Amino acid sequence: MNPAAPPRRIKLLPDQLINRIAAGEVVERPSAVLKELVENSLDAGADRVDIEVSGGGKKLIVVRDNGRGMDEDDLLMCLERHATSKIDAEADLMSIKTLGFRGEALPSIGAVSDLAITSAVEGGEGHKVTLAAGRLLGLAPVAANRGTTVEVRNLFYNVPARRKFLKSDRTENAHLLDVAQSYALSRAGLRLTFRDNGRETLAVESRHDFQTRVFKVLGRSVAESLTPLAWEREGLRVSGWLGAPDHHLPSTSRLFTYVLGRPVRDRLLNRALADGYGRLLPRGTWPAAVIFIDLDPAEVDVNVHPAKAEVRFRQPPAIYSALVEAVAGVVGRAAPRAASPWTSARPARPEPPSSPPRPSWPGEKPMPPPRPPWLDDEPDAPPVAEPAPPEPAPPETASSESTQPEPAPPEASPAAGPNFEPLRPLAQLYHSYILAEGARGLYLVDQHAAHERLLFNKLKRDLARTGLPSQSLLLPEPLELPPREARAAEKLRPHLARLGFELEPFGERGGFLLRGVPAVLGREDPRPPLMEILGAGQSQLAALDGAGLKEALAALADSWLYSLACRAAIKAGEKMSLEAMARLLEDMAREPHGAYCPHGRPAIQLIERVTIERRFDRR
Numbered sequence: 001m002n003p004a005a006p007p008r009r010i011k012l013l014p015d016q017l018i019n020r021i022a023a024g025e026v027v028e029r030p031s032a033v034l035k036e037l038v039e040n041s042l043d044a045g046a047d048r049v050d051i052e053v054s055g056g057g058k059k060l061i062v063v064r065d066n067g068r069g070m071d072e073d074d075l076l077m078c079l080e081r082h083a084t085s086k087i088d089a090e091a092d093l094m095s096i097k098t099l100g101f102r103g104e105a106l107p108s109i110g111a112v113s114d115l116a117i118t119s120a121v122e123g124g125e126g127h128k129v130t131l132a133a134g135r136l137l138g139l140a141p142v143a144a145n146r147g148t149t150v151e152v153r154n155l156f157y158n159v160p161a162r163r164k165f166l167k168s169d170r171t172e173n174a175h176l177l178d179v180a181q182s183y184a185l186s187r188a189g190l191r192l193t194f195r196d197n198g199r200e201t202l203a204v205e206s207r208h209d210f211q212t213r214v215f216k217v218l219g220r221s222v223a224e225s226l227t228p229l230a231w232e233r234e235g236l237r238v239s240g241w242l243g244a245p246d247h248h249l250p251s252t253s254r255l256f257t258y259v260l261g262r263p264v265r266d267r268l269l270n271r272a273l274a275d276g277y278g279r280l281l282p283r284g285t286w287p288a289a290v291i292f293i294d295l296d297p298a299e300v301d302v303n304v305h306p307a308k309a310e311v312r313f314r315q316p317p318a319i320y321s322a323l324v325e326a327v328a329g330v331v332g333r334a335a336p337r338a339a340s341p342w343t344s345a346r347p348a349r350p351e352p353p354s355s356p357p358r359p360s361w362p363g364e365k366p367m368p369p370p371r372p373p374w375l376d377d378e379p380d381a382p383p384v385a386e387p388a389p390p391e392p393a394p395p396e397t398a399s400s401e402s403t404q405p406e407p408a409p410p411e412a413s414p415a416a417g418p419n420f421e422p423l424r425p426l427a428q429l430y431h432s433y434i435l436a437e438g439a440r441g442l443y444l445v446d447q448h449a450a451h452e453r454l455l456f457n458k459l460k461r462d463l464a465r466t467g468l469p470s471q472s473l474l475l476p477e478p479l480e481l482p483p484r485e486a487r488a489a490e491k492l493r494p495h496l497a498r499l500g501f502e503l504e505p506f507g508e509r510g511g512f513l514l515r516g517v518p519a520v521l522g523r524e525d526p527r528p529p530l531m532e533i534l535g536a537g538q539s540q541l542a543a544l545d546g547a548g549l550k551e552a553l554a555a556l557a558d559s560w561l562y563s564l565a566c567r568a569a570i571k572a573g574e575k576m577s578l579e580a581m582a583r584l585l586e587d588m589a590r591e592p593h594g595a596y597c598p599h600g601r602p603a604i605q606l607i608e609r610v611t612i613e614r615r616f617d618r619r
Contacts, residue, residue, distance in 0.1 A: 027108055029166060030057025030155055031175035036105035037150050038183050041065035046147065047206060048191045051180055054198075056172030058155050058163070066147040070119040072127045076139065078106050078117070079131065106150075110134055112162070114153040120144040133158045177201060178253070181217045182263040185210075185256055185290050210241065214290065218254055222247050222288045229291070231326035236295045236318070238326040243288030245280040245331070245600060254288035259300060259311050261292075266311060269293070272320045276327025279558065280593065282600045289327075293319070423589075425581035432572040434581045441609040447581075448572050449597035450588045456565035456598040457591050459520075463557060467498035470516040477514040478506060479527075485534040486512075492534070492556070499560055501530055520564055533560055562598045 044067030052062040111134035120126035126144025130137040156163035180194040184204045194202035215223035225244035301312040313319045423436040434445040500518025517526040588594040613619045
């Protein structure tokens, strides 16, 4: 008689438990459910998607579409794991062009909720299937138009451990709205509505052009600041719209990036976008932008994240450099709008352009395009809900009972200066600001910011031509550098030489001889700025897994030039003659980015003449 076999330690899990485990990967929170359902609708060819949520998505998420729909057999099949209409063979994984493809979303959602799906194909009978915690409750014919409606109720009610980790309704609602916004901006011709507890908080129509969609999603001031982006090279295309640098936030909540039409949150892309703006953005802030990246599907892996929120590029350095170059090429031609600090009423609504808007300097009054009739009777855009923790949104809308609105601020301005209107200096305010008269109104110029920009641009031109002049030391100074800084010094020696630092390896333990220093330093000790550059260089070279070395070195050089320009510029509190003010204004008009200091702060503000006259009841 054979002894009893020991119990098996490895065994197959039951399907219901497998579905709950899969749900833990796919369904992180209510917004992940909404993302999967909207993607299914768009992949089904829908051009109308209506979303309804309540209780932060924990009580209810409904997505209705007018897509192709499903017949009775497909309706049952869509509830099976790994059942999909979007791929057929392994080779399809290398050329995925749909938003969803794994076939796990619906069974995973059904495993942790009460799920009902109603669907019908063109000319066919509708059917409704219901599930509770993954168990099929019934399938019945119903009256339905072509398309699909998915209702998700009581999310995670059978997984209390997961439910208790969800945030407040307000926070979850913000994430749900963020998903809806990302798809509202993702494609033309899509009608999308979002209702939260019965209140419509987002609605874009199929007829709305892109700028109007941004107006609906992100507000009027962002929509008015948009500059078009178009860049293409060797099968890689970068397009979209960039917001003015002054529309920055300390988070990426107004930054939307799409790869092959798929919304993604990618660290490499976010960093490249910010680096493209350079010092036009204050440190630690992010712009408002909508970026579309299109490339060969074989060059990107969209299958690296359970919720498909991240992608992996075959050549990250090439993608990074392309996006930096594309963005820098636009912001290098467009400086920020001059704003009117006296404006209190709401500005005019944005006028969607029939062609990409042409920026203009303050001296060139743009001719507004005809007013679209569908905007005349349309209410203001609702306030934008930011992801938690909530961040204060700018006051972009006001009561519809406002009387005559103030004029909109000037549009974005090109960096070159031929259109900068002549300004006549009047006086100095607080020994820090220049008051100047122009045809459009009164200008306030920050003298330090403006002069700092001029000096920085000159230093950068000198660096690009021949490098900064170096002053040889009579006696070379030995340097013993820590290991990290020594590695950076060895890597950066040619670039340090262009900045004026002449280094020569000496000894066997990371030693160097300092043979020359930048002439612009004068009598200053060269060691602190050199160590600062090497420390920053080490972190830059290690960033982004090796991507963006060229851009990192350029940023390194810029950091050094910023420091020099800031120390040498006219300071706040210094008295200036009218002649000196006039020269500064003339030079400022000719310089790229003359409206900004190198650190991204505005250097000029406009109070329009019409605003002044209205304040004195002359209009």
